[in-house]
Amino acid sequence: MDGTFGVVNWFTKARESVKLTPVDTIKGVRETIKNDEPKTLEEFAQAVSETLQKTEGLSRIAADTRLPVCSLYHHLRNTTAIAVCRAIDEGWERKKVQALRTAALLHDIGKIESYMNHVESSVKIVEELMEPFANRPEIYGWKDEIIRFVSKHHKRDGPTGDENVLANADSIASAADRVYEVFVDWPDGSRERFAQGESMEVTIRSKDAIFPHKIRMNPEISGGEEFTLGKGEERNHRKVTLKSEREFSRWESVKILDDKTVNGELYAYLGSGRLPDKTVALFLMDISGIQRFIMESKRLPLMRGGSEIVRKVEEEVSQILAEKAAGCEEVVLFSGGGKVMGFLPVSADREAIEREVKGKVKELSSGGLEPAILIREFDYNKIGGGFDGVLEKMFENIIEMKNRTRALQALSVKEGELCEECRKGKGTRKEWVGDKEEKLCEVCYAKLEAGREGRGKNQDEFIVKNEFLNSTNNHVDGGLIPRTTEDLGAKMATVQIDGNMIGVFFTQTMTPAEYNYKSESFDRLFRETLKKSIAEMWTEHMELLHAKNAEKKEHIGLEVIYAGGDDVFLLINAKAALEFVHDFMQRIKTRFSFKGREPLVAACAGIAVADSGLPV
Numbered sequence: 161m162d163g164t165f166g167v168v169n170w171f172t173k174a175r176e177s178v179k180l181t182p183v184d185t186i187k188g189v190r191e192t193i194k195n196d197e198p199k200t201l202e203e204f205a206q207a208v209s210e211t212l213q214k215t216e217g218l219s220r221i222a223a224d225t226r227l228p229v230c231s232l233y234h235h236l237r238n239t240t241a242i243a244v245c246r247a248i249d250e251g252w253e254r255k256k257v258q259a260l261r262t263a264a265l266l267h268d269i270g271k272i273e274s275y276m277n278h279v280e281s282s283v284k285i286v287e288e289l290m291e292p293f294a295n296r297p298e299i300y301g302w303k304d305e306i307i308r309f310v311s312k313h314h315k316r317d318g319p320t321g322d323e324n325v326l327a328n329a330d331s332i333a334s335a336a337d338r339v340y341e342v343f344v345d346w347p348d349g350s351r352e353r354f355a356q357g358e359s360m361e362v363t364i365r366s367k368d369a370i371f372p373h374k375i376r377m378n379p380e381i382s383g384g385e386e387f388t389l390g391k392g393e394e395r396n397h398r399k400v401t402l403k404s405e406r407e408f409s410r411w412e413s414v415k416i417l418d419d420k421t422v423n424g425e426l427y428a429y430l431g432s433g434r435l436p437d438k439t440v441a442l443f444l445m446d447i448s449g450i451q452r453f454i455m456e457s458k459r460l461p462l463m464r465g466g467s468e469i470v471r472k473v474e475e476e477v478s479q480i481l482a483e484k485a486a487g488c489e490e491v492v493l494f495s496g497g498g499k500v501m502g503f504l505p506v507s508a509d510r511e512a513i514e515r516e517v518k519g520k521v522k523e524l525s526s527g528g529l530e531p532a533i534l535i536r537e538f539d540y541n542k543i544g545g546g547f548d549g550v551l552e553k554m555f556e557n558i559i560e561m562k563n564r565t566r567a568l569q570a571l572s573v574k575e576g577e578l579c580e581e582c583r584k585g586k587g588t589r590k591e592w593v594g595d596k597e598e599k600l601c602e603v604c605y606a607k608l609e610a611g612r613e614g615r616g617k618n619q620d621e622f623i624v625k626n627e628f629l630n631s632t633n634n635h636v637d638g639g640l641i642p643r644t645t646e647d648l649g650a651k652m653a654t655v656q657i658d659g660n661m662i663g664v665f666f667t668q669t670m671t672p673a674e675y676n677y678k679s680e681s682f683d684r685l686f687r688e689t690l691k692k693s694i695a696e697m698w699t700e701h702m703e704l705l706h707a708k709n710a711e712k713k714e715h716i717g718l719e720v721i722y723a724g725g726d727d728v729f730l731l732i733n734a735k736a737a738l739e740f741v742h743d744f745m746q747r748i749k750t751r752f753s754f755k756g757r758e759p760l761v762a763a764c765a766g767i768a769v770a771d772s773g774l775p776v
Contacts, residue, residue, distance in 0.1 A: 212269075227427070241485070242440060243261070244257055245504065247322075248507060254486050263310050332540050366390070446562060447521070460719060547671045647717075658726060734769045
């Protein structure tokens with residue numbers, strides 16, 4: 161499979177290069193699932209889900225080669241989420257939902273072998289994946305059911321009854337996958353007249369606030385008009401009907417334009433079909449004051465614990481959403497930066513979910529974090545063709561909820577009873593923090609416990625093996641991770657980094673797949689860039705990070721307290737701060753650039769330097 165099957169990078173508009181051998185990919189998926197030794201259908205479906213997520217190439221293959229703006233992996237994922245929610249709303253029992261989930265995850269997997277015959281290829285792959293489990297009726301007994309769903313997932317193949325659940329979900333996800341920033345507006349009734357052979361004037365409109373688009377109209381005609389459609393620009397154009405278009409095929413669509421910016425073709429659907437008149441719910445949680453929650457403590461173990469609590473909240477809330485969808489993790493569109501967003505069945509008890517989520521956040525943070533939660537219902541046509549409007553409405557409402565005034569109970573404490581860490585709560589516990597016993601409130605105690613439990617976990621991701629670190633496996637036991645701020649060096653710097661232009665990128669999001677892709681990709685790329693900057697410091701400027709405390713013990717002069725979305729908060733040996741920040745900002749500009757020349761994302765940073773013994 162060559163680069164012509166690659167998907168466009170949403171951040172740079174560059175076409176991804178794909179080097180994926182179908183045989184090797186299928187073999188890898190088969191071996192991974194077999195090695196996981198699933199014993200039930202649900203375990204098998206989960207193994208399929210996790211394996212596809214780890215198969216990196218699936219995120220670089222286009223779901224539709226004509227308009228390659230959505231990856232195959234994200235199409236499979238979102239089709240699965242919508243299908244599962246619909247099945248639950250129709251009262252399917254859990255095992256059958258898991259059979260549908262498996263079919264949805266694999267319904268287009270055959271595209272890694274053949275786009276034109278992908279249904280047949282998908283069926284063959286399903287048979288290959290399930291064959292090793294022939295002696296497990298709990299799994300293999302569902303093979304025919306799964307194949308039936310896969311083989312009838314196209315509406316044109318005539319699905320009936322329960323087969324329509326996957327076929328409709330595929331139609332919704334596919335409609336969404338083919339939405340991007342350039343639109344064609346048809347005058348009333350003109351689409352039907354065009355289908356009958358009339359030439360018609362249409363309006364070409366761009367919703368893109370970031371990239372210009374190089375357009376060629378009437379691409380079938382030699383010398384068809386070419387122009388650049390600027391940011392937010394629109395222009396009228398006469399679309400000429402050709403004989404071949406009047407005799408359009410069973411796809412009932414016709415090419416309108418070529419877009420050289422995304423290396424794709426925009427087609428107009430000329431049939432009379434409509435997405436099913438059904439609905440799905442969207443869940444959004446947004447936690448306020450994460451930076452304050454992490455940074456209000458003055459000692460390193462508690463800051464580390466605050467970050468660990470935020471991570472646990474995101475993980476636990478995602479699991480709650482998945483369980484409301486029969487264990488289907490694909491319903492979660494995004495989890496990170498204190499936000500969780502995902503699909504839910506309409507039949508789910510929304511008040512109970514809100515209570516459960518709030519209770520879990522309160523339990524994990526001892527009341528230190530407060531989530532804003534929103535659950536709204538949208539029809540399939542909004543999800544399939546107007547997701548940007550859905551997102552805009554959801555985020556407007558959640559911001560309004562976060563900004564509401566709330567009455568809090570006054571804190572009554574006597575002199576000397578305040579928490580010695582945050583100076584906000586009543587110090588009800590005495591605990592050793594480093595070499596000092598302190599009075600801690602319940603929130604700070606929760607941070608201390610989380611910091612002890614997750615000590616070094618976040619740091620593990622950013623540790624780089626070199627001469628100073630003999631092994632990345634013994635750095636915790638060897639005492640190299642800083643235990644206190646004094647271990648960072650005589651002077652330390654607090655560095656807070658925030659990305660610019662991120663709001664514009666995420667506001668301009670047309671589909672669930674795009675939101676999923678942008679959220680996952682940006683978080684991953686931002687963290688990868690952070691790791692590369694840290695690696696640069698360790699390999700090229702180790703002397704700036706090599707710290708010794710008052711007892712002359714060696715430590716790494718760096719602690720990444722929090723890294724999520726486009727926010728980074730870290731502590732670093734003051735000698736290394738400027739070098740590190742400069743390198744990181746340059747890498748961000750290079751990583752997110754249009755055609756490798758125009759930086760589209762930048763970052764700003766605040767640096768504060770002080771004696772390492774002072775409170776952060």
